[in-house]
Amino acid sequence: MHDKEFDLTTPRLELRPLDDTDVASLVRHWGDAQVRRYLWDDKPVTVDMVNAIVTTSDRDFKRAGFGIWAVRLKGEQSLIGMCGLRQVRNSEAVEILYSLRPRYWHNGFATEAAHAILRYGFERIGLEDIVASYDFANVASAGVLKRLGMVEASSAAADDDHQAAQHQAAQHQAAQHRAAQWHLTREKFRRWTVPPTLPPPQL
Numbered sequence: 001m002h003d004k005e006f007d008l009t010t011p012r013l014e015l016r017p018l019d020d021t022d023v024a025s026l027v028r029h030w031g032d033a034q035v036r037r038y039l040w041d042d043k044p045v046t047v048d049m050v051n052a053i054v055t056t057s058d059r060d061f062k063r064a065g066f067g068i069w070a071v072r073l074k075g076e077q078s079l080i081g082m083c084g085l086r087q088v089r090n091s092e093a094v095e096i097l098y099s100l101r102p103r104y105w106h107n108g109f110a111t112e113a114a115h116a117i118l119r120y121g122f123e124r125i126g127l128e129d130i131v132a133s134y135d136f137a138n139v140a141s142a143g144v145l146k147r148l149g150m151v152e153a154s155s156a157a158a159d160d161d162h163q164a165a166q167h168q169a170a171q172h173q174a175a176q177h178r179a180a181q182w183h184l185t186r187e188k189f190r191r192w193t194v195p196p197t198l199p200p201p202q203l
Contacts, residue, residue: 006061008069010116013109015069015083017061018054022070025079026050034102038135060086065125068097071113080104083113085121088131094121095131098144110144118148122186131183142180149192150182 008015018026029035030045057067068084081100088095098114121127132150134141184192 006065006067006069008116008120009074010112012074013113013116014072014074015113015116016072018057018068018070018082018084020051020054022079023047023050023054025070026053026082029079029081029099029101032102035099038138038141039099057084057086066094066121069113069117071100071109080109081113083110083117085117085127085130093129093131094127095133096121097132105140110141111147114144114148118184118189122189127186129183129185131181133181136180145182148184149188150184153181153183 004016006017027045027047027050030039030050033042036042036045053068060067064087066085068082068086070079071081071083072079079101081098081104083096083098085094085096087093096114096117098110098117100110118130121130131153132145134145
C-alpha cells in the first residue's frame with residue numbers, strides 16, 4: 001500500500017506518486033519513439049534510468065512535498081503517463097513536467113493533469129512561481145502551457161532580482177536542450193480562468 005497523502009484526482013484522472021510498480025510501464029512509455037524524441041532527445045531509456053527517477057521522486061516527496069505522479073484514467077490500472085514537479089538543477093526554480101502515451105494525446109488529459117499539479121504546487125506547497133520548458137518542435141506541448149495560462153519567460157517581466165535569477169538559471173538549462181522556457185506565478189494562476197471542462201481537482 002502506498003501513502004495516499006499525495007494522491008490527487010480530477011474529473012477523469014487519478015494521480016499518485018510514482019513507485020517501483022511503475023518502472024516497467026515507464027520504460028515502455030518513455031521508450032516509445034514518439035515520446036522519446038521530445039522528452040529524451042531520442043536517447044534510449046533504460047530500467048536503471050527510470051529506477052533513479054522513481055527513487056529521486058520518492059525522496060523529493062519526503063523532503064519537499066512534491067515529485068512525479070503516475071497518471072491513470074479513473075477506475076483503471078494502466079498508466080497513461082506522468083506529471084509532476086521537480087527543482088531545476090543549480091536553481092531554486094521548480095518546473096512542471098508531463099508526458100502521456102501517444103494514444104491519449106489530443107484529449108485534454110495533459111492539461112487536466114498539469115492543472116491539478118499546478119494547483120497543488122501553488123495552493124498546498126505555497127510555491128510562488130513554476131516554470132516549464134518544451135522542445136521547440138513540440139507544438140502540442142506549447143498549446144498545453146498556453147491553456148494553463150503560462151507565458152514565455154522572455155515576454156514576462158520578473159517581479160524582482162531573485163525571481164529573475166531563477167528564470168535565468170532555468171532558461172540556461174532549457175537552452176541546453178533546445179527548449180523554450182515558460183512560467184506562471186501563483187497570483188496569475190489564481191486569476192486565470194480555467195476551461196469549464198477542468199473543475200478544481202480534489203486535493
